[in-house]
Amino acid sequence: MDTIRVLLADDQGLVRAGFATMLSVEDDIEVVGQVTNGQEAVDFAAANNVDVILMDVQMPVLDGIRATELITGAGRGKVIILTTFERDDYLFDAIRGGASGFLLKNAEPEDLIAAVHAVAGGYALLAPEVTVRVIxxxxxxxxxxxxxxxxxxxxxxxxxxxxxxxxxxxxxxxxxxxxxxxxxxxxxxxxxxxxxxxxxxxxxxxxxxxxxxxxxxxxxxxxxxxxxxx
CATH class of the missing domain: 3.40.50.2300 (Response regulator)
Known part of the structure:
Protein backbone atom coordinates (compact mmCIF):
# COMPACT_ATOMS: atom_id res chain seq x y z
CA MET A 1 0.00 0.00 0.00
CA ASP A 2 1.26 3.49 -0.83
CA THR A 3 2.22 5.78 2.01
CA ILE A 4 -0.52 8.22 3.03
CA ARG A 5 0.93 11.72 3.20
CA VAL A 6 -0.70 13.80 5.96
CA LEU A 7 -0.59 17.53 6.67
CA LEU A 8 -1.48 18.84 10.15
CA ALA A 9 -3.04 22.31 10.30
CA ASP A 10 -3.62 23.67 13.81
CA ASP A 11 -2.42 26.80 15.60
CA GLN A 12 -1.79 24.85 18.83
CA GLY A 13 1.61 23.20 18.89
CA LEU A 14 0.66 20.62 21.50
CA VAL A 15 -2.29 19.48 19.39
CA ARG A 16 -0.11 19.09 16.31
CA ALA A 17 2.52 17.22 18.28
CA GLY A 18 -0.06 14.89 19.77
CA PHE A 19 -1.56 13.97 16.41
CA ALA A 20 1.89 13.57 14.86
CA THR A 21 2.88 11.16 17.62
CA MET A 22 -0.28 9.10 17.16
CA LEU A 23 0.23 8.84 13.41
CA SER A 24 3.95 8.12 13.55
CA VAL A 25 3.40 4.56 14.75
CA GLU A 26 1.85 3.58 11.41
CA ASP A 27 4.18 2.32 8.69
CA ASP A 28 1.87 3.53 5.90
CA ILE A 29 1.26 7.07 7.24
CA GLU A 30 3.78 9.91 7.01
CA VAL A 31 3.26 13.38 8.48
CA VAL A 32 4.82 15.50 5.74
CA GLY A 33 4.09 18.90 7.23
CA GLN A 34 2.76 20.92 10.16
CA VAL A 35 1.33 24.42 9.71
CA THR A 36 -0.20 26.98 12.05
CA ASN A 37 -2.95 28.58 9.97
CA GLY A 38 -5.22 28.04 6.99
CA GLN A 39 -3.15 30.07 4.55
CA GLU A 40 -0.07 28.03 5.33
CA ALA A 41 -2.15 24.88 4.76
CA VAL A 42 -3.29 26.14 1.35
CA ASP A 43 0.26 27.07 0.36
CA PHE A 44 1.74 23.79 1.57
CA ALA A 45 -0.89 21.69 -0.22
CA ALA A 46 -0.28 23.64 -3.43
CA ALA A 47 3.47 23.05 -3.30
CA ASN A 48 3.54 19.47 -2.02
CA ASN A 49 1.87 16.14 -2.61
CA VAL A 50 -0.63 15.73 0.25
CA ASP A 51 -3.29 13.05 0.59
CA VAL A 52 -5.09 14.03 3.80
CA ILE A 53 -5.17 17.30 5.76
CA LEU A 54 -6.24 17.31 9.41
CA MET A 55 -7.68 20.82 9.63
CA ASP A 56 -8.58 22.89 12.67
CA VAL A 57 -11.48 25.33 12.17
CA GLN A 58 -10.53 28.40 14.15
CA MET A 59 -7.06 29.56 13.09
CA PRO A 60 -5.44 32.95 12.46
CA VAL A 61 -4.80 34.51 9.03
CA LEU A 62 -7.20 32.13 7.24
CA ASP A 63 -9.72 29.89 9.00
CA GLY A 64 -10.06 26.19 8.34
CA ILE A 65 -13.33 26.54 6.47
CA ARG A 66 -11.98 28.82 3.78
CA ALA A 67 -8.77 26.82 3.62
CA THR A 68 -10.82 23.65 3.07
CA GLU A 69 -12.72 25.28 0.21
CA LEU A 70 -9.50 26.36 -1.49
CA ILE A 71 -7.69 23.06 -1.03
CA THR A 72 -10.53 20.74 -2.08
CA GLY A 73 -11.59 23.07 -4.87
CA ALA A 74 -8.12 22.78 -6.36
CA GLY A 75 -7.99 19.01 -5.81
CA ARG A 76 -4.98 19.32 -3.52
CA GLY A 77 -6.07 16.78 -0.90
CA LYS A 78 -8.90 15.54 1.27
CA VAL A 79 -9.75 17.32 4.49
CA ILE A 80 -10.79 16.01 7.88
CA ILE A 81 -12.04 18.78 10.14
CA LEU A 82 -10.79 18.77 13.73
CA THR A 83 -13.56 19.92 16.06
CA THR A 84 -14.54 20.46 19.66
CA PHE A 85 -18.12 21.39 18.66
CA GLU A 86 -17.70 25.00 19.66
CA ARG A 87 -19.46 26.21 16.51
CA ASP A 88 -21.70 23.74 14.70
CA ASP A 89 -22.41 26.26 11.95
CA TYR A 90 -18.70 26.38 11.14
CA LEU A 91 -18.69 22.63 10.77
CA PHE A 92 -21.61 22.55 8.38
CA ASP A 93 -19.99 25.26 6.29
CA ALA A 94 -16.91 23.06 6.15
CA ILE A 95 -18.97 20.16 4.77
CA ARG A 96 -20.32 22.43 2.09
CA GLY A 97 -16.77 23.56 1.45
CA GLY A 98 -15.66 20.04 0.61
CA ALA A 99 -14.55 18.44 3.88
CA SER A 100 -14.61 14.65 3.82
CA GLY A 101 -15.46 14.31 7.48
CA PHE A 102 -14.89 15.23 11.10
CA LEU A 103 -12.74 14.09 13.97
CA LEU A 104 -12.99 15.04 17.62
CA LYS A 105 -9.78 16.49 19.01
CA ASN A 106 -9.91 14.04 21.91
CA ALA A 107 -10.12 11.06 19.54
CA GLU A 108 -8.40 7.85 20.53
CA PRO A 109 -5.26 7.02 18.52
CA GLU A 110 -6.97 4.11 16.75
CA ASP A 111 -9.86 6.41 15.72
CA LEU A 112 -7.46 8.97 14.29
CA ILE A 113 -5.60 6.31 12.33
CA ALA A 114 -8.84 4.75 11.07
CA ALA A 115 -10.09 8.17 9.99
CA VAL A 116 -6.97 8.90 7.96
CA HIS A 117 -7.12 5.49 6.30
CA ALA A 118 -10.84 5.87 5.52
CA VAL A 119 -10.57 9.29 3.92
CA ALA A 120 -7.42 8.37 2.00
CA GLY A 121 -9.33 5.37 0.68
CA GLY A 122 -12.09 7.54 -0.71
CA TYR A 123 -14.59 7.21 2.11
CA ALA A 124 -16.21 9.91 4.21
CA LEU A 125 -16.52 10.00 7.99
CA LEU A 126 -20.12 9.77 9.09
CA ALA A 127 -19.81 9.12 12.79
CA PRO A 128 -23.33 9.66 14.20
CA GLU A 129 -22.08 11.68 17.18
CA VAL A 130 -20.44 14.17 14.83
CA THR A 131 -21.88 14.44 11.35
CA VAL A 132 -25.57 13.80 12.00
CA ARG A 133 -25.59 16.27 14.89
CA VAL A 134 -24.23 19.03 12.68
CA ILE A 135 -26.50 18.26 9.75
Whole structure:
Protein backbone atom coordinates (compact mmCIF):
# COMPACT_ATOMS: atom_id res chain seq x y z
CA MET A 1 0.00 0.00 0.00
CA ASP A 2 1.26 3.49 -0.83
CA THR A 3 2.22 5.78 2.01
CA ILE A 4 -0.52 8.22 3.03
CA ARG A 5 0.93 11.72 3.20
CA VAL A 6 -0.70 13.80 5.96
CA LEU A 7 -0.59 17.53 6.67
CA LEU A 8 -1.48 18.84 10.15
CA ALA A 9 -3.04 22.31 10.30
CA ASP A 10 -3.62 23.67 13.81
CA ASP A 11 -2.42 26.80 15.60
CA GLN A 12 -1.79 24.85 18.83
CA GLY A 13 1.61 23.20 18.89
CA LEU A 14 0.66 20.62 21.50
CA VAL A 15 -2.29 19.48 19.39
CA ARG A 16 -0.11 19.09 16.31
CA ALA A 17 2.52 17.22 18.28
CA GLY A 18 -0.06 14.89 19.77
CA PHE A 19 -1.56 13.97 16.41
CA ALA A 20 1.89 13.57 14.86
CA THR A 21 2.88 11.16 17.62
CA MET A 22 -0.28 9.10 17.16
CA LEU A 23 0.23 8.84 13.41
CA SER A 24 3.95 8.12 13.55
CA VAL A 25 3.40 4.56 14.75
CA GLU A 26 1.85 3.58 11.41
CA ASP A 27 4.18 2.32 8.69
CA ASP A 28 1.87 3.53 5.90
CA ILE A 29 1.26 7.07 7.24
CA GLU A 30 3.78 9.91 7.01
CA VAL A 31 3.26 13.38 8.48
CA VAL A 32 4.82 15.50 5.74
CA GLY A 33 4.09 18.90 7.23
CA GLN A 34 2.76 20.92 10.16
CA VAL A 35 1.33 24.42 9.71
CA THR A 36 -0.20 26.98 12.05
CA ASN A 37 -2.95 28.58 9.97
CA GLY A 38 -5.22 28.04 6.99
CA GLN A 39 -3.15 30.07 4.55
CA GLU A 40 -0.07 28.03 5.33
CA ALA A 41 -2.15 24.88 4.76
CA VAL A 42 -3.29 26.14 1.35
CA ASP A 43 0.26 27.07 0.36
CA PHE A 44 1.74 23.79 1.57
CA ALA A 45 -0.89 21.69 -0.22
CA ALA A 46 -0.28 23.64 -3.43
CA ALA A 47 3.47 23.05 -3.30
CA ASN A 48 3.54 19.47 -2.02
CA ASN A 49 1.87 16.14 -2.61
CA VAL A 50 -0.63 15.73 0.25
CA ASP A 51 -3.29 13.05 0.59
CA VAL A 52 -5.09 14.03 3.80
CA ILE A 53 -5.17 17.30 5.76
CA LEU A 54 -6.24 17.31 9.41
CA MET A 55 -7.68 20.82 9.63
CA ASP A 56 -8.58 22.89 12.67
CA VAL A 57 -11.48 25.33 12.17
CA GLN A 58 -10.53 28.40 14.15
CA MET A 59 -7.06 29.56 13.09
CA PRO A 60 -5.44 32.95 12.46
CA VAL A 61 -4.80 34.51 9.03
CA LEU A 62 -7.20 32.13 7.24
CA ASP A 63 -9.72 29.89 9.00
CA GLY A 64 -10.06 26.19 8.34
CA ILE A 65 -13.33 26.54 6.47
CA ARG A 66 -11.98 28.82 3.78
CA ALA A 67 -8.77 26.82 3.62
CA THR A 68 -10.82 23.65 3.07
CA GLU A 69 -12.72 25.28 0.21
CA LEU A 70 -9.50 26.36 -1.49
CA ILE A 71 -7.69 23.06 -1.03
CA THR A 72 -10.53 20.74 -2.08
CA GLY A 73 -11.59 23.07 -4.87
CA ALA A 74 -8.12 22.78 -6.36
CA GLY A 75 -7.99 19.01 -5.81
CA ARG A 76 -4.98 19.32 -3.52
CA GLY A 77 -6.07 16.78 -0.90
CA LYS A 78 -8.90 15.54 1.27
CA VAL A 79 -9.75 17.32 4.49
CA ILE A 80 -10.79 16.01 7.88
CA ILE A 81 -12.04 18.78 10.14
CA LEU A 82 -10.79 18.77 13.73
CA THR A 83 -13.56 19.92 16.06
CA THR A 84 -14.54 20.46 19.66
CA PHE A 85 -18.12 21.39 18.66
CA GLU A 86 -17.70 25.00 19.66
CA ARG A 87 -19.46 26.21 16.51
CA ASP A 88 -21.70 23.74 14.70
CA ASP A 89 -22.41 26.26 11.95
CA TYR A 90 -18.70 26.38 11.14
CA LEU A 91 -18.69 22.63 10.77
CA PHE A 92 -21.61 22.55 8.38
CA ASP A 93 -19.99 25.26 6.29
CA ALA A 94 -16.91 23.06 6.15
CA ILE A 95 -18.97 20.16 4.77
CA ARG A 96 -20.32 22.43 2.09
CA GLY A 97 -16.77 23.56 1.45
CA GLY A 98 -15.66 20.04 0.61
CA ALA A 99 -14.55 18.44 3.88
CA SER A 100 -14.61 14.65 3.82
CA GLY A 101 -15.46 14.31 7.48
CA PHE A 102 -14.89 15.23 11.10
CA LEU A 103 -12.74 14.09 13.97
CA LEU A 104 -12.99 15.04 17.62
CA LYS A 105 -9.78 16.49 19.01
CA ASN A 106 -9.91 14.04 21.91
CA ALA A 107 -10.12 11.06 19.54
CA GLU A 108 -8.40 7.85 20.53
CA PRO A 109 -5.26 7.02 18.52
CA GLU A 110 -6.97 4.11 16.75
CA ASP A 111 -9.86 6.41 15.72
CA LEU A 112 -7.46 8.97 14.29
CA ILE A 113 -5.60 6.31 12.33
CA ALA A 114 -8.84 4.75 11.07
CA ALA A 115 -10.09 8.17 9.99
CA VAL A 116 -6.97 8.90 7.96
CA HIS A 117 -7.12 5.49 6.30
CA ALA A 118 -10.84 5.87 5.52
CA VAL A 119 -10.57 9.29 3.92
CA ALA A 120 -7.42 8.37 2.00
CA GLY A 121 -9.33 5.37 0.68
CA GLY A 122 -12.09 7.54 -0.71
CA TYR A 123 -14.59 7.21 2.11
CA ALA A 124 -16.21 9.91 4.21
CA LEU A 125 -16.52 10.00 7.99
CA LEU A 126 -20.12 9.77 9.09
CA ALA A 127 -19.81 9.12 12.79
CA PRO A 128 -23.33 9.66 14.20
CA GLU A 129 -22.08 11.68 17.18
CA VAL A 130 -20.44 14.17 14.83
CA THR A 131 -21.88 14.44 11.35
CA VAL A 132 -25.57 13.80 12.00
CA ARG A 133 -25.59 16.27 14.89
CA VAL A 134 -24.23 19.03 12.68
CA ILE A 135 -26.50 18.26 9.75
CA UNK A 136 -29.64 17.98 11.89
CA UNK A 137 -28.94 21.32 13.54
CA UNK A 138 -28.60 23.00 10.17
CA UNK A 139 -31.68 21.22 8.85
CA UNK A 140 -33.72 22.57 11.76
CA UNK A 141 -32.65 26.06 10.77
CA UNK A 142 -33.72 25.36 7.20
CA UNK A 143 -37.08 23.79 7.94
CA UNK A 144 -38.03 24.68 11.52
CA UNK A 145 -39.70 28.03 10.89
CA UNK A 146 -40.65 27.68 7.25
CA UNK A 147 -44.42 27.55 6.60
CA UNK A 148 -45.53 24.46 4.66
CA UNK A 149 -47.03 26.53 1.87
CA UNK A 150 -43.83 28.47 1.19
CA UNK A 151 -42.82 28.00 -2.47
CA UNK A 152 -39.73 25.95 -3.11
CA UNK A 153 -36.62 27.78 -4.25
CA UNK A 154 -35.06 26.87 -7.58
CA UNK A 155 -32.36 24.92 -5.73
CA UNK A 156 -34.96 22.99 -3.72
CA UNK A 157 -36.89 22.18 -6.88
CA UNK A 158 -33.68 20.86 -8.44
CA UNK A 159 -32.99 18.74 -5.37
CA UNK A 160 -36.50 17.28 -5.50
CA UNK A 161 -35.99 16.29 -9.13
CA UNK A 162 -32.71 14.58 -8.27
CA UNK A 163 -34.39 12.83 -5.35
CA UNK A 164 -37.16 11.59 -7.63
CA UNK A 165 -34.53 10.01 -9.88
CA UNK A 166 -33.59 7.54 -7.12
CA UNK A 167 -35.13 4.11 -6.90
CA UNK A 168 -36.93 3.18 -3.69
CA UNK A 169 -34.02 0.98 -2.68
CA UNK A 170 -31.53 3.81 -3.28
CA UNK A 171 -33.65 6.07 -1.06
CA UNK A 172 -33.56 3.42 1.66
CA UNK A 173 -29.79 3.23 1.36
CA UNK A 174 -29.51 7.02 1.56
CA UNK A 175 -31.67 7.14 4.71
CA UNK A 176 -29.46 4.49 6.32
CA UNK A 177 -26.33 6.40 5.30
CA UNK A 178 -27.74 9.49 7.02
CA UNK A 179 -27.89 7.57 10.29
CA UNK A 180 -24.17 6.88 10.03
CA UNK A 181 -24.26 3.23 8.97
CA UNK A 182 -21.25 1.74 7.19
CA UNK A 183 -21.62 -0.40 4.07
CA UNK A 184 -21.36 -3.56 6.17
CA UNK A 185 -24.03 -2.32 8.57
CA UNK A 186 -26.21 -1.27 5.63
CA UNK A 187 -25.92 -4.73 4.11
CA UNK A 188 -26.98 -6.37 7.35
CA UNK A 189 -29.90 -4.00 7.93
CA UNK A 190 -31.26 -4.27 4.38
CA UNK A 191 -30.42 -7.98 3.93
CA UNK A 192 -28.18 -7.28 0.94
CA UNK A 193 -24.70 -8.33 -0.09
CA UNK A 194 -22.08 -5.69 0.71
CA UNK A 195 -21.14 -5.55 -2.98
CA UNK A 196 -24.76 -4.74 -3.79
CA UNK A 197 -24.78 -1.96 -1.21
CA UNK A 198 -21.60 -0.48 -2.71
CA UNK A 199 -23.28 -0.52 -6.13
CA UNK A 200 -26.36 1.28 -4.76
CA UNK A 201 -24.17 3.87 -3.03
CA UNK A 202 -22.19 4.58 -6.19
CA UNK A 203 -25.37 4.85 -8.23
CA UNK A 204 -27.15 7.23 -5.89
CA UNK A 205 -24.09 9.47 -5.51
CA UNK A 206 -24.00 9.86 -9.29
CA UNK A 207 -27.73 10.50 -9.56
CA UNK A 208 -27.86 13.23 -6.91
CA UNK A 209 -24.62 14.73 -8.22
CA UNK A 210 -22.56 14.69 -5.03
CA UNK A 211 -18.93 13.81 -4.37
CA UNK A 212 -19.09 11.55 -1.31
CA UNK A 213 -21.17 10.19 1.57
CA UNK A 214 -20.99 13.38 3.63
CA UNK A 215 -22.41 15.41 0.76
CA UNK A 216 -25.08 12.72 0.27
CA UNK A 217 -26.23 13.08 3.88
CA UNK A 218 -26.41 16.85 3.48
CA UNK A 219 -28.55 16.28 0.38
CA UNK A 220 -30.84 13.89 2.28
CA UNK A 221 -31.72 16.63 4.75
CA UNK A 222 -31.80 19.58 2.36
CA UNK A 223 -34.01 17.75 -0.15
CA UNK A 224 -36.54 16.86 2.54
CA UNK A 225 -35.99 13.09 2.33
CA UNK A 226 -35.20 13.20 6.03
CA UNK A 227 -36.57 15.71 8.51
CA UNK A 228 -34.81 16.74 11.73
CA UNK A 229 -35.54 14.30 14.55
CA UNK A 230 -36.47 11.40 12.26
Missing amino acids: ERFAKQLHGNAPPEKPLTAEQQHQRKLLDSLTQREKEVLVCMASGLSNAELAKKLFLAEATVKSHVSSLLAKIQVRDRVQAVVFAYESGLIRPGE
